[in-house]
Amino acid sequence: MRIFEPKALGTMAPATKLVVYGILGLWTLIVLFPLYWVLVTSFKLPIHVFDGPNYLPFIDFLPSLHAWRYIFFDLGRDTFRPYGNSLIVAATSTALAVTAGTLAAYALSRIEFRPRLLSIGVFLVVMFAAIVAVAHSGADWRIAAASGVALFVLAARATRRLPSPQLGNAEILFWMISQRILPPVVAVVPIYVMLQQVGLLDTRSALVLTYATVNLPIVVWLMYDFLISIPRELEESAAIDGASRFRILREIVLPLAKPGLVATALLVFILAWNEYLLALFLSTVKAQTIPLLVAAQNATRGPQWWYMSVLITIMILPVIALTIVLQRFIAKGLLLGALKG
Amino acid sequence: MKTARLPEWMDRHSGPIFVLPAVLLILAFSIFPLVISAWLALSQFRLGTGGYEIRFVGLLNFKKLLTGSQQFHFLGTFAEIPLIGWLIVALVFGALAVAARRYATFGRVSVIGVAGRLISFPLIGALAVLFATTLGGQIGSLSTTLFYVIVGVTLQFLVGTGLAFLCTQNIRGRSFFRLVFFVPLMVTPVGTAYTFRMLADTTVGPFAPIWRALGLGNFAWASDPWTARIVIVLGDSWQWIPFIFIIMLAAFESQPRDQVEAAQVDGASTFQIFRDITWPSVAPVAATVVLIRVVEAFKIVDLPNVLTNGGPGIATESLTLHAFIEWRALNLGGSAAIAYLLLFVATVLCVSFVNMVVVPMRRSRQ
Numbered sequence: 001m002r003i004f005e006p007k008a009l010g011t012m013a014p015a016t017k018l019v020v021y022g023i024l025g026l027w028t029l030i031v032l033f034p035l036y037w038v039l040v041t042s043f044k045l046p047i048h049v050f051d052g053p054n055y056l057p058f059i060d061f062l063p064s065l066h067a068w069r070y071i072f073f074d075l076g077r078d079t080f081r082p083y084g085n086s087l088i089v090a091a092t093s094t095a096l097a098v099t100a101g102t103l104a105a106y107a108l109s110r111i112e113f114r115p116r117l118l119s120i121g122v123f124l125v126v127m128f129a130a131i132v133a134v135a136h137s138g139a140d141w142r143i144a145a146a147s148g149v150a151l152f153v154l155a156a157r158a159t160r161r162l163p164s165p166q167l168g169n170a171e172i173l174f175w176m177i178s179q180r181i182l183p184p185v186v187a188v189v190p191i192y193v194m195l196q197q198v199g200l201l202d203t204r205s206a207l208v209l210t211y212a213t214v215n216l217p218i219v220v221w222l223m224y225d226f227l228i229s230i231p232r233e234l235e236e237s238a239a240i241d242g243a244s245r246f247r248i249l250r251e252i253v254l255p256l257a258k259p260g261l262v263a264t265a266l267l268v269f270i271l272a273w274n275e276y277l278l279a280l281f282l283s284t285v286k287a288q289t290i291p292l293l294v295a296a297q298n299a300t301r302g303p304q305w306w307y308m309s310v311l312i313t314i315m316i317l318p319v320i321a322l323t324i325v326l327q328r329f330i331a332k333g334l335l336l337g338a339l340k341g
Numbered sequence: 342m343k344t345a346r347l348p349e350w351m352d353r354h355s356g357p358i359f360v361l362p363a364v365l366l367i368l369a370f371s372i373f374p375l376v377i378s379a380w381l382a383l384s385q386f387r388l389g390t391g392g393y394e395i396r397f398v399g400l401l402n403f404k405k406l407l408t409g410s411q412q413f414h415f416l417g418t419f420a421e422i423p424l425i426g427w428l429i430v431a432l433v434f435g436a437l438a439v440a441a442r443r444y445a446t447f448g449r450v451s452v453i454g455v456a457g458r459l460i461s462f463p464l465i466g467a468l469a470v471l472f473a474t475t476l477g478g479q480i481g482s483l484s485t486t487l488f489y490v491i492v493g494v495t496l497q498f499l500v501g502t503g504l505a506f507l508c509t510q511n512i513r514g515r516s517f518f519r520l521v522f523f524v525p526l527m528v529t530p531v532g533t534a535y536t537f538r539m540l541a542d543t544t545v546g547p548f549a550p551i552w553r554a555l556g557l558g559n560f561a562w563a564s565d566p567w568t569a570r571i572v573i574v575l576g577d578s579w580q581w582i583p584f585i586f587i588i589m590l591a592a593f594e595s596q597p598r599d600q601v602e603a604a605q606v607d608g609a610s611t612f613q614i615f616r617d618i619t620w621p622s623v624a625p626v627a628a629t630v631v632l633i634r635v636v637e638a639f640k641i642v643d644l645p646n647v648l649t650n651g652g653p654g655i656a657t658e659s660l661t662l663h664a665f666i667e668w669r670a671l672n673l674g675g676s677a678a679i680a681y682l683l684l685f686v687a688t689v690l691c692v693s694f695v696n697m698v699v700v701p702m703r704r705s706r707q
Contacts, residue, residue, distance in 0.1 A: 012512075017512075020507050020512060023503075023507060024504070024507055024508070024512070027504055028521055031521055031525055031579075034525075034536045034540055035528075037536065037540060038532075038536055041539065049545060052549070053546060053547045053549050055547065100362035100366055101363060104360045104363035104364075106359060111355075111356040111359075131377065135380070135395075172360075178688075179367055181639075181687050181688050183639060183661055183680060184640065185668075186374070186378050186680035186681065186683070187375060187378060189668060190377035190378050191370060191374050193377070194373070194374070209366070210370055213366045213371055216363055216366055244351075245352055245359075246351070246352070246355065270526065270527055274530060274532075276530060276643050277661070294529065295531050305539060308532075308535050311532075315529055316524075320524065320527060323527065
């Protein structure tokens with residue numbers, strides 16, 4: 001009996017191999033079966049669902065395109081508008097988060113910052129005063145914001161000579177990354193009121209800005225670790241040759257950081273594409289995104305499984321396509337972030 | 342002249358310019374709302390004739406949740422501690438004692454370190470006691486969230502890491518498995534929730550014949566608190582195992598082959614190699630990936646909202662769902678107070694995890 005012992009180094013014994021393939025096959029089934037069920041449900045008539053379970057099209061039931069027809073023709077524009085919204089919001093917020101996050105991560109990995117604790121304290125006091133002025137005394141928020149900024153600049157200048165403890169890059173980085181711990185539900189009501197005040201409620205811009213902020217910490221984190229691992233010699237020689245920081249970033253650093261950028265962008269895109277809670281609060285009709293439309297199929301008549309299944313199917317497709325195209329970047333890009341954390 | 346000066350000025354101040362967009366976004370959509378939310382948590386919101394009224398009430402909202410009329414909802418209903426409750430308490434207190442001892446003997450003791458532990462150790466202990474004392478009655482949304490986080494992340498980590506390890510073995514179709522195993526992450530959580538509702542249906546779901554054969558055809562998992570919670574954890578795990586899988590796979594693949602091969606030549610078993618060579622080299626990544634999952638798991642809302650709507654009763658409500666339900670009932674103050682308590686617990690636990698697990702693991706590798 002040698003079935004548990006390998007024939008040669010680096011190969012597996014027959015029995016071990018069987019177990020390994022068995023487990024991997026089982027997991028493939030666990031992953032794919034729910035998706036298969038969604039796909040077949042999208043071709044079922046309500047009766048096929050309710051007298052179920054019906055497993056195989058053409059054998060257990062006659063597939064019907066009624067749900068697809070309803071979603072694409074009857075609903076028509078009411079499907080495509082949320083779909084378009086989701087595409088635009090996810091793509092734009094990803095672009096914004098990746099741009100702002102990468103710039104910040106690059107600066108934090110290359111330039112030393114020494115923000116003064118005193119200035120931060122002054123900022124918080126001014127912000128608090130502005131909020132109280134708006135909320136309690138009914139001041140106009142535009143005036144409050146403008147005078148707040150002016151007040152902060154004046155106060156910061158006035159206290160410039162005073163001694164104060166200073167923070168470093170590590171603290172700024174931790175501050176940015178730790179924003180991810182913030183549960184969206186803490187911030188969403190004030191964001192709702194704020195957007196209402198500036199008339200941005202139920203617009204795509206509102207979702208773009210909130211999604212970008214929510215996903216920014218991930219970008220900063222992953223990109224910081226990626227950028228810090230890139231050797232600096234090239235940048236230093238470019239700087240000696242008189243290249244500006246913008247040019248160094250564009251022409252030297254970004255090409256080297258491409259795997260990290262792609263993997264981060266894909267992850268952030270998936271998160272934005274699938275986001276539900278913030279969209280639920282901040283959009284109603286005009287800016288409705290596709291996850292909301294999925295949930296909306298849980299109508300008063302009970303969940304409309306067939307319509308839902310169509311929507312879930314057409315939601316997954318673009319992401320799978322994107323992942324297949326970008327597959328080779330994913331593991332490489334995410335790993336560096338995770339390795340250094 | 343002016344056009345030439347602007348780029349020069351920008352280059353000189355490139356640091357602040359680079360950081361500014363990120364800082365502005367965080368200030369506007371994170372810090373500012375956080376401050377407003379703090380104020381909301383301390384006040385009462387009331388719809389009156391022709392508008393609304395916000396009245397400052399101090400800590401009333403928090404008092405309601407911790408000791409008052411909403412205590413059953415947030416903390417749970419207390420009852421006698423069952424055996425498993427005692428076990429949990431013993432386990433957690435034992436772990437805390439070990440951690441404290443280790444810190445006192447090996448750690449670099451500092452004022453901040455001690456202060457941090459004076460906050461986190463009592464909180465962790467109190468959470469364990471809370472869990473145990475409400476287990477016999479009805480656990481509240483705080484304990485339910487902890488259950489989702491701890492059980493869910495543990496399950497996801499074990500399965501994800503196990504699959505990743507198997508995929509690094511000398512097998513065929515590795516890129517196929519890698520792609521397929523990644524797919525659940527792409528499904529929107531709302532979609533996952535509805536999919537699991539279909540799958541878990543005991544009368545018309547795909548597993549109905551199995552339920553019937555087991556004599557459980559009329560068993561409604563959604564009306565039993567613990568089966569409902571477990572179904573939610575399973576759905577969440579299906580969704581997030583891919584995330585752990587993909588990162589652990591990369592970690593396993595990036596470790597140098599020569600050490601493993603040398604050990605194989607010396608006749609070490611697969612288990613020994615895993616324990617002594619592979620695991621130590623991927624442990625820092627493992628700690629980080631668990632941290633990311635814990636941070637995200639605290640925010641769970643879509644699955645309980647769709648799968649069970651928080652029911653039966655309040656049994657499957659996570660803190661975010663609890664806050665959302667309060668918000669829908671226009672109790673903005675109560676909602677903000679729950680959110681703040683969630684933020685506090687999540688922050689303390691995540692920061693403790695960083696300090697007590699992630700950092701030491703990384704240090705030991707260097």
